[in-house]
């Protein structure tokens with residue numbers, strides 16, 4: 136083993152309460168590691184990360200003149216930063232700290248004390264071997280672009296943007312639909328207080344559009360993201376609306392006159408139709424139409440153009456093309472939300488066969504005063520007033536076949552209670568039955584809300600699931616389901632069936648996660664940096680999470696999380712400079728042959744080439760040499776493996792250091 | 803106890819069913835076309851086998867009312883496959899009695915190109931005492 140004679144190493148073994156000490160003999164680890172080369176001090180303590188623990192480290196550094204420390208504790212993701220600060224406070228270079236992960240990689244996965252102890256010693260030994268070759272590293276600084284990007288303009292994105300703007304920073308919202316507002320704009324009334332969604336949402340939409348710190352890019356998508364925390368560069372594609380937005384007054388005359396009126400209206404969940412040139416809903420922001428190219432007669436036949444003749448300000452521009460806008464940002468917030476899953480695979484519920492079987496979001500539109508039936512509850516098939524309604528909960532949630540999602544969608548118990556209550560309140564003659572597996576209503580005033588539906592409004596809750604829905608010859612629906620508490624199979628004739636449909640993250644999140652180098656879980660929800668302690672940050676620095684894109688949640692939770700994400704963004708944008716990671720690649724000029732292999736593998740475009748004069752053992756010549764931009768390099772190490780001449784090395788993770796670790800493990 | 807445990811083990815092994823996955827939603831019994839004829843309904847089969855309460859099932863006519871239509875298998879959100887459990891209990895009875903309800907010699911006369919093979923095999927186990 137290579138030993139740096141000058142190194143004086145201290146080893147600190149943490150018990151983590153019983154987390155580590157339960158399966159690792161911590162005293163023995165500390166004792167054994169005392170004999171490793173370079174180690175002059177070794178001890179163990181109950182909680183190394185506590186103030187008392189950190190004091191032990193600081194005192195040991197000062198008393199023994201330590202040049203570096205190894206902490207045998209939890210994952211470096213948890214406390215590497217903590218111990219680096221501790222070391223720095225005691226006068227050490229923070230990069231002279233190594234963490235041996237004896238919790239996640241050892242005590243938590245071993246049951247046997249002897250095995251656990253042996254492995255902890257090996258991990259500690261390998262950290263010591265590496266530390267013997269560490270050199271102090273000085274971190275550089277990068278400036279911060281004081282502007283944030285929010286992707287998604289639902290309530291999550293709107294609230295995050297408003298909060299960031301309120302702190303005085305510029306913020307842009309990119310929304311892929313024609314208007315901001317998201318799903319909340321489609322809702323009727325909202326639990327738990329039953330205030331109308333539009334009454335509380337549209338003022339926020341107006342605030343966002345009127346705020347001079349906020350720029351809205353609607354009908355736009357993110358095409359490309361490059362850069363890193365504090366310094367992102369983003370290409371935004373503004374899709375062609377075929378409208379000159381600078382002159383359009385939003386009068387809507389064109390939408391009235393357009394003869395192509397047969398396209399399913401997405402905003403009303405396809406329950407009615409819209410024209411080819413359209414504004415999604417009356418309170419849309421911006422209140423500007425766009426032309427649906429696939430439905431427009433001008434684009435299909437080259438004729439028509441009625442909207443162009445109608446428009447008083449000559450805003451229609453059939454020649455318009457997509458426009459790419461490139462902007463710089465210091466922070467990015469993902470707020471891409473969700474969609475209900477498709478239920479056409481659930482043949483047993485007859486969704487595709489009968490118009491009277493609807494999803495809950497469709498019911499929101501039917502009950503909404505601005506919806507296709509002006510808020511009148513009618514059977515979609517014949518617009519007659521229903522007398523019986525059946526709700527089925529958990530459709531597509533909590534299952535494990537390919538039709539279902541494995542998780543609980545969280546919001547459906549509450550919105551189903553809401554729907555049942557609103558219907559009983561407005562139409563006391565309608566009998567409402569709800570089939571449930573469990574009623575899950577944790578939350579402030581939530582269970583009381585559900586009990587009110589049962590006790591005050593007489594909603595019939597049935598513990599059981601519907602097995603089959605069929606259409607009768609009289610046009611009504613027959614629901615066959617079980618009442619488990621009565622041990623009966625029920626047959627209910629009903630007018631409408633409402634499916635409380637599972638929700639899933641927006642499809643686009645997969646591509647977006649790749650662009651942002653953020654990660655998604657097996658259900659495509661964006662993952663947090665730490666499930667408990669860093670719930671609104673993604674593992675990628677400078678990328679934050681807001682709303683349902685991170686996991687199912689209702690509006691109160693979404694708004695709380697949106698504010699939390701904003702405060703993290705503000706904390707970042709307040710800084711003038713960010714400490715850069717000094718563990719970046721560096722090329723050894725005399726070994727570099729200028730072959731370009733490294734530049735081709737670098738995923739961040741951090742490597743360029745320069746003609747440079749070198750002195751190779753007395754020979755002076757000009758060579759083409761690789762140069763690493765340390766601000767852009769993320770220290771992934773791809774180039775060090777690819778370089779055929781062995782010229783590329785990673786500071787803090789050099790090939791020599793890693794080989795020393797491997798040797799120490801294999802000893 | 804140990805005989806019961808053996809019985810449960812044997813039923814679980816033949817059926818390949820893990821009754822612990824059941825979330826007691828009742829969709830199987832909600833979908834079952836033979837519900838009214840049955841004394842024990844599909845979701846009860848799952849719960850009773852899991853509890854080791856198998857004796858009543860062995861003696862119940864419910865075993866022969868199951869149509870093997872597999873509607874519960876198709877629709878169970880947790881992929882528990884209750885019909886396979888019913889089938890395994892049925893097999894257990896047949897094996898204990900050491901008898902088939904239908905003899906192999908009866909088969910050729912019943913053959914019909916329209917009948918799916920699975921139905922024949924099911925019939926073998928269920929009908930003709």
Ligand SMILES: Cc1cc2nc3c(=O)[nH]c(=O)nc-3n(C[C@H](O)[C@H](O)[C@H](O)COP(=O)(O)OP(=O)(O)OC[C@H]3O[C@@H](n4cnc5c(N)ncnc54)[C@H](O)[C@@H]3O)c2cc1C
Nearest residue numbers: 287289290291311317318325326472473643682683689690
């Ligand atoms: C039927 C139903 C009833 C409900 N009732 C209630 C209720 O009564 N009370 C309550 O508290 N909650 C209710 N909710 C839940 C509520 O709708 C959500 O909590 C809320 O809408 C979440 O907001 P969000 O901004 O995270 O997502 P969304 O509303 O989905 O907004 C996301 C936005 O991002 C946009 N977007 C997506 N991908 C991209 C991309 N790649 N680029 C740009 N933009 C993108 C989308 O177009 C959308 O506008 C209900 C939900 C449903 C389905």
Ligand code: SF4
Nearest residue numbers: 393412431432440442
């Ligand atoms: S040109 Fe297209 S959008 Fe305009 S009125 Fe005709 S069909 Fe409608």
Ligand code: SF4
Nearest residue numbers: 824825827828830878
């Ligand atoms: S359908 Fe499946 S999960 Fe539901 S009660 Fe039956 S066996 Fe259990």
